[in-house]
Amino acid sequence: MGRYIVRRLLQFIPTVLGTLFLLHYLTTVGIQLTGNPIRALFGDKRPAPETLAALTSRLHLDDPCLKQKGNPCLGLFRERLVDIGQLDFGTNFRFRPVFDWRGFFDRAHASIITDALPYTIKITIIAFTIEALVGVFIGMRAGMKPGKSLDYSVKISTVMVISVPVFVLGILIQQFITRDFGNFLRGQEWIPEVISRGVFGSAYKQEFPFASLIIPGIVLGMLSLATTARLTRTSVHENMRADYVRTAKAKGLTHKRVIGVHTLRNSLIPVATNLGLSIGGYMTGAIITETIFNVPGVGNQTARAIFQGEPAVLIGITTMLVLVYLVANLLVDLLYAVLDPRIRYE
Amino acid sequence: MSDVSVDMSPSLAGVKMTAPLLEVEELKVEFRTRAGIAKAINGVSFEVNSGETLAILGESGCGKSVTAQAIMGILDTPPGYITGGQIRYRGVDLLKRTDEERRLVRANKIAMIFQDALSALNPVFTVGFQLAELFRKHRGMSRADGKKRAVELLDLVKIPAARQRVSDFPHQFSGGMRQRVMIAMSLALDPELLIADEPTTALDVTVQAQIMSLLAELQRERQMGMILITHDMGVVADVADRINIMYAGRIVEKAPVYDIYAKPSHPYTKALLESIPRVDLKGQQLNVIRGLPPNLTRIPAGCAFNPRCRYVRDACKVDPIPPLYEIKPGISSACHFWKEVRGDD
Numbered sequence: 291m292g293r294y295i296v297r298r299l300l301q302f303i304p305t306v307l308g309t310l311f312l313l314h315y316l317t318t319v320g321i322q323l324t325g326n327p328i329r330a331l332f333g334d335k336r337p338a339p340e341t342l343a344a345l346t347s348r349l350h351l352d353d354p355c356l357k358q359k360g361n362p363c364l365g366l367f368r369e370r371l372v373d374i375g376q377l378d379f380g381t382n383f384r385f386r387p388v389f390d391w392r393g394f395f396d397r398a399h400a401s402i403i404t405d406a407l408p409y410t411i412k413i414t415i416i417a418f419t420i421e422a423l424v425g426v427f428i429g430m431r432a433g434m435k436p437g438k439s440l441d442y443s444v445k446i447s448t449v450m451v452i453s454v455p456v457f458v459l460g461i462l463i464q465q466f467i468t469r470d471f472g473n474f475l476r477g478q479e480w481i482p483e484v485i486s487r488g489v490f491g492s493a494y495k496q497e498f499p500f501a502s503l504i505i506p507g508i509v510l511g512m513l514s515l516a517t518t519a520r521l522t523r524t525s526v527h528e529n530m531r532a533d534y535v536r537t538a539k540a541k542g543l544t545h546k547r548v549i550g551v552h553t554l555r556n557s558l559i560p561v562a563t564n565l566g567l568s569i570g571g572y573m574t575g576a577i578i579t580e581t582i583f584n585v586p587g588v589g590n591q592t593a594r595a596i597f598q599g600e601p602a603v604l605i606g607i608t609t610m611l612v613l614v615y616l617v618a619n620l621l622v623d624l625l626y627a628v629l630d631p632r633i634r635y636e
Numbered sequence: 637m638s639d640v641s642v643d644m645s646p647s648l649a650g651v652k653m654t655a656p657l658l659e660v661e662e663l664k665v666e667f668r669t670r671a672g673i674a675k676a677i678n679g680v681s682f683e684v685n686s687g688e689t690l691a692i693l694g695e696s697g698c699g700k701s702v703t704a705q706a707i708m709g710i711l712d713t714p715p716g717y718i719t720g721g722q723i724r725y726r727g728v729d730l731l732k733r734t735d736e737e738r739r740l741v742r743a744n745k746i747a748m749i750f751q752d753a754l755s756a757l758n759p760v761f762t763v764g765f766q767l768a769e770l771f772r773k774h775r776g777m778s779r780a781d782g783k784k785r786a787v788e789l790l791d792l793v794k795i796p797a798a799r800q801r802v803s804d805f806p807h808q809f810s811g812g813m814r815q816r817v818m819i820a821m822s823l824a825l826d827p828e829l830l831i832a833d834e835p836t837t838a839l840d841v842t843v844q845a846q847i848m849s850l851l852a853e854l855q856r857e858r859q860m861g862m863i864l865i866t867h868d869m870g871v872v873a874d875v876a877d878r879i880n881i882m883y884a885g886r887i888v889e890k891a892p893v894y895d896i897y898a899k900p901s902h903p904y905t906k907a908l909l910e911s912i913p914r915v916d917l918k919g920q921q922l923n924v925i926r927g928l929p930p931n932l933t934r935i936p937a938g939c940a941f942n943p944r945c946r947y948v949r950d951a952c953k954v955d956p957i958p959p960l961y962e963i964k965p966g967i968s969s970a971c972h973f974w975k976e977v978r979g980d981d
Contacts, residue, residue, distance in 0.1 A: 460695065465665045465767060486705055523806075531712070531757045532755070533750060534756055534757055534758040534759070535708055536750070536756070537750060537756045537758070537821075538758070539708075539710045539742070539822070540708055540710055540742055540743065540747070540750075540767070541742065541770055542739050542740060542741070542742035542743035542770075542773075542774060543739075543769070544739065544773075552761075555758075555760050556758070556759070559760075600781065616815055629757070630760060631807075632805070632807050633795045
């Protein structure tokens with residue numbers, strides 16, 4: 291078991307290196323394609339040429355290899371790796387540090403990631419809780435009575451959620467629920483502000499740090515909720531007809547115990563895997579959801595970094611997301627062994 | 637068994653201990669599927685008494701397992717429905733009782749052994765948990781006491797190092813040991829009737845013999861009634877007292893075990909016996925029963941076996957279906973021409 295974990299942790303190294311290289315390559319090629327991003331910083335203003343040159347050189351964007359077509363700039367890459375090895379992820383174009391672990395404890399060392407991460411963690415917890423509770427519950431009910439109306443409504447509604455892209459779903463919910471319905475609520479005097487402006491607010495609000503993340507969290511979790519519900523449904527449905535369920539019945543156990551203990555425990559093995567993997571999925575989903583609802587989380591920062599062509603921010607955040615994904619995967623694998631005793635890692 | 641002297645098993649109202657252990661009368665089961673109604677059991681009657689082993693024998697799909705499931709009350713509904721008949725345990729018609737009463741009959745009075753122990757045991761719980769569960773849920777024992785009883789049961793079915801093995805999972809046992817666990821589970825609550833549904837089908841021949849002799853020994857010790865369901869004529873010879881041969885959801889021949897082998901009274905039984913490979917006929921073509929068992933949605937008119945029968949006459953191809961003719965006390969055959977089949981005059 292210990293050996294297995296060590297081996298898996300060692301496998302992280304090539305994955306992270308590969309990701310870093312791809313990101314590095316894409317951002318440097320991006321700079322070649324779009325020209326000097328420093329120029330874009332000034333928008334309509336025309337900076338003095340010496341200002342531009344000084345800033346460009348300070349941000350290391352004057353490296354000669356950045357000018358060569360298709361050059362991955364291995365020298366630059368090596369320098370970046372060395373910096374990252376020392377936990378220095380660089381700064382954005384306004385010289386805010388991308389990552390400083392002290393920022394979690396001390397405002398004086400605030401950085402982009404440490405500021406943004408708490409929002410993303412909160413929204414992820416909301417999404418995960420809803421996915422796990424609602425998804426498993428409705429999937430289980432549907433799977434127990436196949437062919438009944440609940441089963442069909444679960445099947446139809448989940449296909450709808452899965453087929454509509456998150457950005458469409460997010461914008462529809464923002465328009466119809468948080469704007470139209472929210473405006474109606476905000477017109478009613480007797481409804482507390484936490485509900486009308488917090489929960490049904492159309493964007494994140496600092497005054498309602500939790501309430502205003504609920505609907506973004508639901509949007510974030512919706513897609514995984516649909517897949518979880520479908521998976522649970524199929525799994526329960528299959529296990530209901532398993533031989534050991536028949537044995538459990540023949541043992542004279544109550545229906546509740548046959549379903550709740552014998553069927554459910556087996557049905558949840560694939561569901562647990564899916565739940566773990568969806569945590570990784572939330573990281574990508576957050577880019578869209580946080581942008582739509584203006585949540586200042588990691589996803590929002592990623593989107594901004596992409597628009598502004600900021601390599602350091604993009605690389606810093608994506609490296610972190612890759613690590614989250616890998617750790618989630620590892621935890622899923624370990625959880626799998628706990629749930630299914632037939633699997634043991636050597 | 638061990639120290640428990642009082643009978644703690646729940647009692648079923650109306651039970652008469654003088655009545656036969658189990659009587660099945662004119663049982664009819666059908667499966668309502670999209671392809672039509674499959675008549676899986678078409679009026680099956682038999683009885684089993686304490687201390688006696690009844691073997692039900694037949695090809696796959698003839699309704700043996702469905703009969704067992706109907707008796708246990710674990711038939712999957714839908715698609716399976718019991719459409720007629722009675723299942724009387726000690727004079728009480730179980731089909732007229734509530735689900736809760738039937739649940740308490742299971743494992744307490746009538747227990748069942750399934751064929752493939754690997755899939756019939758729950759893969760995610762230890763063997764000890766699955767055994768102790770019976771004591772905890774039916775006898776209100778604590779986890780610790782339940783586990784103690786589980787060890788005793790594993791000892792009873794001769795599993796070596798029972799104390800250690802009780803916390804193993806089913807996949808850590810060999811096929812034969814797994815089937816022993818299955819037997820231990822069925823015996824946990826001292827049932828009066830044991831239904832063994834192909835208990836040795838998934839096992840090696842040598843292990844088969846061990847399991848069968850263990851079953852026979854435990855049945856003798858406890859004076860249980862046993863229904864042994866199998867398609868293997870070799871398995872029943874040593875163990876069974878009486879044999880019922882089933883074909884297409886009906887019993888076609890009933891006889892004590894010796895008479896079946898010595899003088900079969902139904903063409904199907906005869907064909908079955910002839911299809912057993914024999915050492916003295918080595919090198920010759922193996923006898924097979926030509927054709928296939930009928931599709932249960934379209935059972936032929938008259939005798940269901942008529943398309944495959946070598947004694948077939950016109951009378952066999954039209955209704956009425958041949959009744960069970962009593963040949964001697966204890967021997968009956970559902971063949972119009974049983975005399976010819978037996979070679980009697």
